[in-house]
Amino acid sequence: MTGVVDGPAETVAVVPSVDVAPESQSVGWRHRHLLDVDGLTAADLDLVMRTADAMREVLARPIARVPALRGRNVTLLFYEASTRTRVSFEMAAKNLSADVTNIAAASSSVTKGESLLDTVRTVEALGAQMLVMRHAVSGAPYLAAEAFGGSVLNAGDGWHAHPTQALLDLYTMRSRLPGGFVAGRKVVILGDVLHSRVARSNIWSLTAAGADLWLCGPATLLRGFDAWAARGAAAGRRFQVTSDVGAALRDADVVMALRIQRERMASGLLPSLREYAARYGLTRERLALAAPGALVMHPGPMNEGVEIAADVAAGAQSVITDQVTNGVAIRMALLYLLAGVSGGPGSEDAA
């Protein structure tokens, strides 16, 4: 059932029939967990995109619901506040007819000092089959995956990874860029790259997709990325790192602004939000440096007037609401694909 797909990007994935249970067909997905995007091949990415296409069709139906995950439990374990990602996962799971359990860390025994491993074992004993997890500490989902018998989906861990965000970003670019491809297109990630799991995951997926990727921000918020770029180039994954916002934006096809947090001033990384907005904020004037019709993206939540001007966020080039809608389709696709590996309701563990 878990055939290996490891071919070149041109490999045409077998698109699953998402109206039926995933374990009843072979679609060439081999990952039990989704912890990062670094392990996904070009063929894997292609399969996710095509499955998300099928999910978009489901979402366009009058009743946007298929029975594919009926009888399965999807538990959302969020150790960090999140609205859009949690709701997006919840809607995705419900659209697939899964049973959803929500655990916010603040209202659970986590606040009584229960360890992550204990919590994971407990939710599994309570019937969790797929665990969607958000955590403030990088790498926490890997620890959970060691103890959990089903599939773990990383919904964001520390500074490390936010795989579904990167995949919905890729999906949004592919659906909105002329020609429908990302290869060779100039994509700029602008802002607090250092603390961004979105940026890190996008580095893997966008370099795999062949984008001309640029990271731009104040030097203090790019620390370490030049060294990564140097190694990445040697391994065939190229990206540029610069503090020169003009050079970064010139002729860009996509500009993704990242959230700036107030804590960055307290830790001495930035003089002020005002100075950041003046030098790096995505304003209409700066956007004019990019290619005509360049896409404007933001993973949210936005500080309008800081990293992105309100008129740019709401402007004709913005695909920010597309990102939100596509997020549901991508998360449906991933839940569906992972469910095919971890086995159906009542099945033996397919590790």
Place this chain on the structure above:
Amino acid sequence: MTDLDIGRAWLVDPASGREGPGEIVVRDGNLEAVTWLEGDEADGIGPAGVIVAPGFIDLHAHLREPGNEDAETVATGLTAAAHGGFTTVCAMPNTTPALDEPGVLSQIRAAASASGSPVELLAHGAVTAGRRGEILAALGELADAGVVGFSDDGAPVRSASILRNALAYAGALGLPIVEHPEESALTDGAEMGDGPVATILGLRGWPVAAEVLAVARALTLLGDVAVDVPGARLHLTHVSTRESLALIRMAKDRGMAVTCDVTPHHLALADEWVAGSRRFAWEAVDDAGGARDPWADGALVAAPYGSALRVNPPLRCAEDAMACLAALADGTADAIATDHAPHTEVDKAVEFGLAANGISGIETALGVVLAAVDAGHLTLIRAIEALTTGPAGVLRDRTRRAGRVGLVEGAAADLVVFDRSDRWTVTKAALLSKGKNTPLLGMDLPGRVLLTMAAGQIAYEVPSD
């Protein structure tokens, strides 16, 4: 007392600079005869088989007693030491309470005595009261009670002024300050060694500069103090970066009274282990000595974020590990110290960023160092020297063996016998320490220890099966 005959082994005696085929006879715990074999008698005996060396000396081990006996006790720590071939262990003073006055020293000595272990327990005292960095600990009383150095290890001595005073005061007592070099302002919240691996994993980087600055601070203060106190001595422990070692090499060339040690994990493991690599540092560098990319190499074979790899100082890039090896080979590093840091499962079975720092390492030190020898990065005799006469020199022979750390006829037998060709698998069950927190679990290491003798008694003997 013990009688023992070891025939036809490879003897390594750094004190005399000699290694070769030989035989050992122990009678009533005394090393009665050391016979070097030559000609036909030596046929078939080589350095790849059974080796006899003086018992090892560890300058830096955390025995956790008093205060954290769930992680280790003096008794289990000494048992583990003997399993690792160590017959002298210097306990670090970051216990609860800290070893900042002679009462705590009496307590751990009583525990060692009660354990029945013949392994020698030495101790460093704290530099400052409670290791809080504010006022000097009872340095003179601790010296009178027999500590072999002073350290606030676990953390650096907090301020330059306290460190300067400590170097002077301890220097007049004839004892070194054993400094943990770390500029804390640069390591607040740090999780692993700075570099591309940390960047990719989204872990807060622990800059090389934090160690280099602290080494420079300590060396500068030593120079300042030495004008008035010629006996002032500085020992920098668990040095882990090329830049720090370059500064120490320069200071030694200028004749400064500085010594240093490196740990087995810093010379053999690299930051890429946190990403899931399990290759030794010498396998992780390219021909020019630069660190390779484990992602591109397909070298990531284990799950990332293993909390056993969380350690202070952190594992650095492979280039720094190779610099530690080179410093050991050229004598810049005087000793190998284990920084044995056992922890409970509770303190380690958590998210990487929340895990306690430290590796349980006293039982794997020999195997890791032999792996470096096998790979050709260190000679066997230099490796043994760094485990015996090297640390004895740092201690100015303040062990019960005094000036007789070696295969010395007429002395109480103090030696380790190991089979370099006999590999053993590191498992939780194989480790005698309470601390099972080692990233080497599941790996095979060369050099199974067959026998450890301390003060003429058997401290460890491989189980016969």
